[in-house]
Amino acid sequence: MSDKKNPNEVPDTGHLWDGNLRELTNQPPKWWMNTLYLSGLFVVVYLILYPAIPLLNGATKGILGWTQMKRLNETVVEIEKIRAPYENKLKGMSATAILADDELSNYAVRSAKVLFGDRCAGCHGTGGSGNPGYPVLADDDWLYGGNIDAIQQSIANGRNGMMPGFGTSLNEQQLDDLAQHMLALSKGSEHAAGKELFVSQGCIGCHGMDAKGMQMMGAANLTDAIWRFTPGTLESIKYTIKYGVNSPGAEETRNAEMPAFQQQLSETDVKKLAIYVHKLGGGQ
Numbered sequence: 271m272s273d274k275k276n277p278n279e280v281p282d283t284g285h286l287w288d289g290n291l292r293e294l295t296n297q298p299p300k301w302w303m304n305t306l307y308l309s310g311l312f313v314v315v316y317l318i319l320y321p322a323i324p325l326l327n328g329a330t331k332g333i334l335g336w337t338q339m340k341r342l343n344e345t346v347v348e349i350e351k352i353r354a355p356y357e358n359k360l361k362g363m364s365a366t367a368i369l370a371d372d373e374l375s376n377y378a379v380r381s382a383k384v385l386f387g388d389r390c391a392g393c394h395g396t397g398g399s400g401n402p403g404y405p406v407l408a409d410d411d412w413l414y415g416g417n418i419d420a421i422q423q424s425i426a427n428g429r430n431g432m433m434p435g436f437g438t439s440l441n442e443q444q445l446d447d448l449a450q451h452m453l454a455l456s457k458g459s460e461h462a463a464g465k466e467l468f469v470s471q472g473c474i475g476c477h478g479m480d481a482k483g484m485q486m487m488g489a490a491n492l493t494d495a496i497w498r499f500t501p502g503t504l505e506s507i508k509y510t511i512k513y514g515v516n517s518p519g520a521e522e523t524r525n526a527e528m529p530a531f532q533q534q535l536s537e538t539d540v541k542k543l544a545i546y547v548h549k550l551g552g553g554q
């Protein structure tokens with residue numbers, strides 16, 4: 271600013287606007303020129319050090335030998351270094367023990383998120399929100415139990431709930447009565463004829479006297495208004511009773527197969543996923 275000259279002493283370019291705006295021939299400020307030279311220098315140094323000029327096969331390499339792949343690998347190594355102590359601990363601990371440790375279980379949840387998205391969300395929905403035919407994992411309604419061991423079992427060994435179809439042994443009226451009974455139960459009442467059939471047909475053998483289900487067999491709770499095979503309409507319930515679930519040899523049967531993951535995933539990954547599912551909100 272100190273070298274600012276009196277505008278009247280500076281020659282102009284001859285350009286004149288509005289009668290009195292003259293374009294002067296002042297040099298740009300020093301700081302500006304220096305920045306310009308410095309950026310030129312930076313370009314030259316950069317070109318020498320880093321891969322820069324595209325050629326037919328690739329690009330100039332730069333004398334530092336830097337590549338994006340190398341940088342990526344270094345980053346992965348750094349991340350692995352941070353993870354290693356956690357991973358080693360998880361390896362040697364039971365899922366129950368991990369769950370009891372806040373720091374480790376938080377780590378497990380964070381690292382299982384992507385895994386869940388890749389391997390589970392396709393069936394169980396994002397965050398375990400469920401899909402028609404695939405159970406919600408984020409609620410406290412469990413077919414096989416919501417304690418950490420049961421969840422780990424479900425993931426490691428898979429599940430395959432079986433219910434025979436009753437379409438050959440019952441007539442339409444009886445199927446209707448049973449389905450009416452299911453609907454009534456979910457609303458806290460009952461349907462007399464259906465209730466009788468529920469006992470005499472042996473439904474209680476799997477779903478229990480109170481129809482609240484049996485986790486040992488993966489038999490659904492029929493009183494909670496949560497329907498595995500949505501929608502919970504009379505027709506849809508009737509269909510389940512008629513054709514069963516995973517009923518061998520029956521083409522129309524409902525399918526409910528949870529694949530076993532113990533071959534595809536490491537034991538630590540299965541534990542992580544069990545903790546993730548447990549912490550979705552419905553763990554017991």
Ligand code: HEC
Pocket residue numbers: 386389390391392393394403404405407411412413414415416421424425429430431432488525526527528529531543544547
């Ligand atoms: C191909 C679809 C499919 C995939 C993939 C899948 N599941 Fe399942 N899962 C099911 C079905 C169907 C059931 C219910 C099985 C039954 O009714 O017997 C189930 C049941 C479960 C249960 C038991 C739920 C309960 O109420 O007791 C858990 C826990 C579970 N899955 C977790 C997972 C996790 C974690 C993954 C990812 C590693 C996963 N599932 C991937 C279809 C799938």
Ligand code: HEC
Pocket residue numbers: 413430431432433434436448452468471472473474475476477487488489490491492496497498499500507510511515526
């Ligand atoms: C051999 C055991 C078994 C018997 C017997 C049985 N069920 Fe089931 N039932 C199951 C299982 C297991 C499921 C859950 C299947 C799944 O989700 O994978 C189920 C599911 C259902 C469902 C679907 C529930 C939902 O949430 O959508 C209905 C309805 C049902 N059973 C009604 C009956 C009725 C009525 C009878 C008697 C006529 C009966 N079941 C007999 C094992 C049985």
